[in-house]
Amino acid sequence: MTTVHQACYQILREQGLTTFFGNPGSNELPFLKNFPKDFRYILGLQEAVVVGMADGYAQATGRPGFVNLHSAAGTGNAMGALTNAWNSHTPLVVTAGQQVRAMIGVEALLANVDSASLPRPLVKWSCEPACAQDVPLALSRAIHTAAAPAPGPVYVSVPYDDWSKEAGPGFEHLAERTVQSAGALSSNALTMLVSVLDGARNPVMVVGPDVDANLANGDAVTLAEKLAMPVWMAPSAPRCSFPTTHASFQGLLPASISGISRLLEGHDLILVVGAPVFRYHQYEPGDYLPAGARLISITCDINEAARAPMGDAIVADVGLALAALSKNVHSTRRPPPAPRATPAPTEVSGALTTERVFDILNDIAPHDAIYVNEATSTINALWQRLRMTEQGSYYFAAAGGLGFGLPAAVGVQLAKPERRVIGVIGDGSANYGIQALWTAAQYDIPAIFIIMKNGTYGALRWFAGVLEAENVPGLDVPGLDFCALAEGYGVDAVNARSSEELASALRKALGSKKPMLIEVDLQSA
Structure with missing residues (x-):
């Protein structure tokens, strides 16, 4: 039996x-x-x-x-x-x-x-x-x-x-069963998209997490280069789907209605690939689209397609769609988009700021390092400074639910033993998944956990200003010792108060085959 x-x-x-x-x-x-x-x-x-x-x-x-x-x-x-x-x-x-x-x-x-x-x-x-x-x-x-x-x-x-x-x-x-989805663009849809893209005066592309999930970052680059399109990451992006060092890359869109329209103003065609249209957060009302713009999205999710408040949508395999478009569109004679401004390098000596931490990571981490982010108040600085060029280089909590970063870093490192995973975790959010340190220690999973310690819920402090919410309790988290917590779970840990100490700790962690936690004492820029 x-x-x-x-x-x-x-x-x-x-x-x-x-x-x-x-x-x-x-x-x-x-x-x-x-x-x-x-x-x-x-x-x-x-x-x-x-x-x-x-x-x-x-x-x-x-x-x-x-x-x-x-x-x-x-x-x-x-x-x-x-x-x-x-x-x-x-x-x-x-x-x-x-x-x-x-x-x-x-x-x-x-x-x-x-x-x-x-x-x-x-x-x-x-x-x-x-x-x-x-x-x-x-x-x-x-x-x-x-x-x-x-x-x-x-x-x-x-x-x-x-x-x-x-x-x-x-x-x-x-x-033994297999179930496959044949989600390629139909010939009519492909012909229409190629015609619209080739005929656009000033197109722009917004890429989302499903581009990276479908291993299609290279096709996104080809499409952008052939059409001289600037490229934005979709707001609150949980993955990185375009090389942040590419000249066409413009950065991360804000998660607000008016903010997105303002940045996309002047474009007659907005092509959104592999992202919801759009995942807003803070309420900043305005026009969903800038004047004169047409939006077309390609998504694998009928729910995302149906709930979008504007634009046309095509439900298809995102990877196959990008491959077909990058092959079939014609190269334009338009000049390439102006590259975004490069942030100035930070001071090598002195107190550690968020920007300095990311500069040190760029200098020392391997080019194919994988970053798992849950330091929500540092997102803008991360996207402005961190070099992410390889497929599958970035993960973030897609719904904004805290507790993702530490455990996800362990899971990603387990899946990708040939690459090094660096979790950039806020001191507030770290407590939602701190037990993951035990798993990393028990199974010798060599993820690196950088705790950005500023003693407060930084994102909430920002929102308190946006919402004009004064005298709100519960925004500070003093008295946390993450080195002691890590050592209690069996993970080596060190505190870094300067650039030299962080660089030294990071090199030690990269040279180890065991997990390590680096508690970074941050100061405001």
Whole structure:
């Protein structure tokens, strides 16, 4: 007899989901028993950290990540992290253990009441199979649904007595299935886009995270160069989809209606590729489009296409669309766009400022370093100064949910052992995922964590000024010792108060094969 347990592990193995991220409870133990030697289990000390690590891992590998949570309580702890995964189009297969079927109706302890509804609307699909024999099919469906455009998290709740039941006939077909999406531009759409781009007087391109996720940064560069287009990153970008050192790169768009229109003024065509139109934040009303401009977006997500307040949208595979456009448009005779102003270098000596930290990173970090950012008050300085030229060089919390940075840095480093991952983390946000340090230490994951310590929630202080909110409590976080915290979790740590100390610590960390935390005492520029 083949059990549901055996059938599901066969499906996971054939589909390549052999790395688990989890924090188990009693309901999950029957699923994890006799854990296969060709699988690996990455333990996180809290469920939001578990999902954050899986999020970074899945984004960096481009394949679904597998998460195992503990019933309703564990799912609840993970919900904040799911908001980031949902908004970044991260394919995650999230499973949770349920009470035995005979105990769900009486709502026994650890029963996940209405389990399929619990994670919505932060998942593409969720279910609790109607019977044990449906579990393999539900798992197979979850894997393919998570990976299909637009990718995203899915959720399956499994009563723990199901694992020992007989799988039933036909399960063997599930392991070998493939589901592919043929999302190329139609010939009519391609002809229209080429005609519009070739005929534009002054086009501009805005690129979003799905360009980088589809390994299409090079095609974006080719398209921009052939049409002499300036290129902006979409607001609040969770990935970097264009080399920041390229002459066409203009920087990061602000997350406001009027701010975007002001910067795009004078362009008759705005091509948005792989980004929502647009992910606004602070409320600064104005015209959605500058006068005389037409907007066309290409997205993998029908929801993003439908909810946009302006412009035309084409739902297609972002990578295939960019490849086709870069090949078929005609080179223009327009002069290339004027490059953005280069920020002046900072003073080598003296107090450490945000700008100086990024200059040191540029000088010392490898050219293919991967940055995971959760120092939200430093975003503008980061995009102005940090050199990011390689595919997959940057990750940020797509929904702005704190707790992403530390765990995601661990997950990305686990996925990309050949590159060095540097997490740039604010001292306020670090506390939301500090438990990830333990996982990095236990599994020898050599991520580098730079804690930007200024003793306050910097982004909130900025917003307090924007919103004219005076005398607000709870904006400062004094008395934190991140070196002591890191050492308590088993991670080497050092405090840096000067450029020389930071440079020395960074070189030491890059020369090590173990994780390291660098606490940077920041001063205002």
